[in-house]
Amino acid sequence: MTESNGSDERDQRDQHEQAAQAGRQERMPDWEKRFRAPRVSLPDWAEDAPDRSLFVSNATGTYELYAWDRSTGEQRQVTDRPNGTTDGVLSPDGAWIWWFDDKDGDEFGVWRRQPFEGGADEPAAAGLEPSYPAGLALGRDGRTAVVGRSTDEDGTTIHLVRTGEEPVEIYRHRESAGVGDLSHDGSLIAVEHTEHGDAMHSALRVLRPDGTAVADLDDTEGGTRELGLEVLGFAPVDGDTRLLIGHQRRGRWEPLVWDVATGEETDLALELPGDVSAEWYPDGSGLLIAHSFEARSELFRYDLSGRALT
Template identity: 60%
Template sequence: MRRPGQALEDDERVTAEPVPTDVPVLPPEVTARWQARFRAPRVSLPDWAEDAPQRSLYSSDVSGVVEQYAWDRDTGTHRQVTDRPNGTLGATLSPDGETIWWFADTDGDEFGVWMTQPFAGGPDTVALPDVGPAYPAGLEIGSRVVLAGRSTDDGSELWVVPAGGTPMKFYASPDTASVDALSRDESLLVFSHSEHGDPRYPALRVLRTDGLELVADKWDGEGRGLHALSFSPVAGDQRLLVGHERRGREELLIWDVAADTESELLLDLPGDVSAGWYPDGSALLVGHDHAARSELYRYDLASGALVQLDTPRGVVRGATARPDGTVELAWSNAETPPVIRRADGPVVLAAPGEAPPTAYPVEDRWVPGPGGTVHALLVRPAGEGPHATAFLVHGGPEAQDDDSYRARRAAYVDAGYAVVHVNYRGSTGYGSEWRDALTGRPGLTELEDVAAVYDALVAEGVVDPARAVLSGGSWGGFLTLLGLGTQPERWAAGIAEVPVADYIAAYEDEMEGLRAYDRALFGGSPEEVRDVYVRSSPLTYVDAVAAPVLVVAGANDPRCPIRQIDNYLAALDERGKPHEVYRFDAGHGSLVIEETIRQVEVALSFVLRHVEP
């Protein structure tokens, strides 16, 4: 068994298995349109250096692979920083803007080391050679000290590395922990830990960087997490912005660590909120997520005034307040491709080349479910229903589908399918109780909500019950395989991408951070509550699978490892169940655009052969 971080040998490189040749062909203009949405270059919201805001860092797929790019705003120059076959996702800037830090893993396995490169260009250097390779668990960079978290199969370690000094491990635990924040004057550090037993609801601990003395602890009790967002950007100001969920949703408080006092920010907004500081520390840039859309606000800390920023209806994927007071954000909606713009309108950063084609608007549906009202999003193709329909279920499970631009969703609509997204129990954006409702019964709980939406849309005449497809990636892939086995009468086909397929084997092979998450979600390890894992494992229900299934698997996936997928495929083989498999040489998904297009191509080919649009 290959452990995470171990590279494939040349003679075991994975190639795609051949797909059938009797594939229905979409009109050339349809194929060109959906592929253009993937191929059109994109850029991320630029990060910028605290003490050199003219120096920015962003990711882009302009080369065909997601890589990191440096941008000097003073000179207008852009430079590609990383160039690796399977792309580079994690990167940040030092406060002075002189150094780029980027994370080097092996073929997408997420196990590796931090590297540095001068902002102006130059050789790459291993940043923390004494710390060693691992899964990353937080990184905070100061001018005098660096804080780095690492996770391995043995648990978590947190390190402090003084400039020119000896690295020191200041915390180790078999449980999940992460470096969260460093004060602006670098005198205090805060980290999250799960010593209370549940990594979903972390506690916070503050230490002095000089001497590592304990300053304060904060924990809100069982079932209530605390998340350190950032210290005040003003040197000497020891206020820490914290996310909490004391009233059943994500809210904010400011913890004055020096005085050990806190102030909850009571904002009259119905959904979850998060925030970051304005650079002078006088206000917060607040993000508000509700019903699959998001908004931005400026909250003045002195007056308590909450003023909404003028952004179009849709989804803000990230936002930052610049030193001059302007706000930059990444925005899209279901029809309109992503744009990096200022809140007052001007485009900040655009990728070269043609913009991607527009897509399709989503409709909201609110459906009574067994655990409360379920929010779903619907896109209909041209023509009258009932339609052949793809239920594209999101991963996570702590995530949500929203009114943002999705090239994959649009590809299915181009091919003639209606698309349904279900924000099932377990999704974020609908309060803590909704998010946590799957605890002790994961998978089966979410599928009850999917079934409720399915039944409602069949009754409405939107979905043809004989032509419904279930598909998803990661946790969505897990739900797909579980749904094919527990609801075989509903589904005409299934497409499971990088799924959990055999939950007990997945637990044995996955990264330790996910094992800790699973223990909290299931109520213990497989040794302690084996029946709970068996009840939620797709492998348990493989005999009942009736629909053809396509499985897409990453060879180096540390989250949904390959052995447990192979176990499920072998069970399908033994029972003569119709299935196909596509393997790719990367991890939990791909950062290579042509590989992503190939995977969507294989999925569309499969569904067109089995479920006529």
């Protein structure tokens, strides 16, 4: 059999299979079609290149990452693994797709990256051995990343990774910890940690890229109180040292703004029943507050200068 004949036969088999699948789909009852319909996540877009998006879909039968260039409408499958891939993030400039490559879904692996337009995968943090992931933050300069790792042997380590350079370890502890966020200008790194020994309630530490400490906040008071903190994100403005965090000081999670340079804390005290969450407006002047209560949700703007909720 010639190569062209073999190719023709494969094409014919593919066509027959597609026709058979279409026939099965046509005969399938509506409830089964709904059950089998592919699922698609909401897209995340690159902060500085919003036309470039990343989403997750199980259109092939397993959940994989897909790139979507909204300026052209082009979509393409980024990953293709037997057990699927769901952990991925776009670099702020939209140039790279980072994805976590574990083995058989055991969450132990390494970060890889692929150009947004497509191409070969490459190690995203060359020099770092496989581990459980412990947070990731990508810099806006396109060449800096903060990578958290966790292993049974080393506990938690956090590394500053720059393109073309060896990773630099900036944090290490036996207890669990993770990367919270990288400031807009790349000068500050927020870490959630449990050095006090209470794995359920994190404290916060802010580091410089060289690993030196800038500020600490610990509502557990050394592990004696069951009050946790979480990182929600630095203000999205160069040189701004305010960090939005979540706290449990009144028995539920609520937002607070902590200036890590001065130590000033701005407690919002929203007096809204139910659950609240927050994120920054792009200019850092206010917060978008999402409020959920009795199966209803509503959005507010909290103005930080006038302390007004609208």
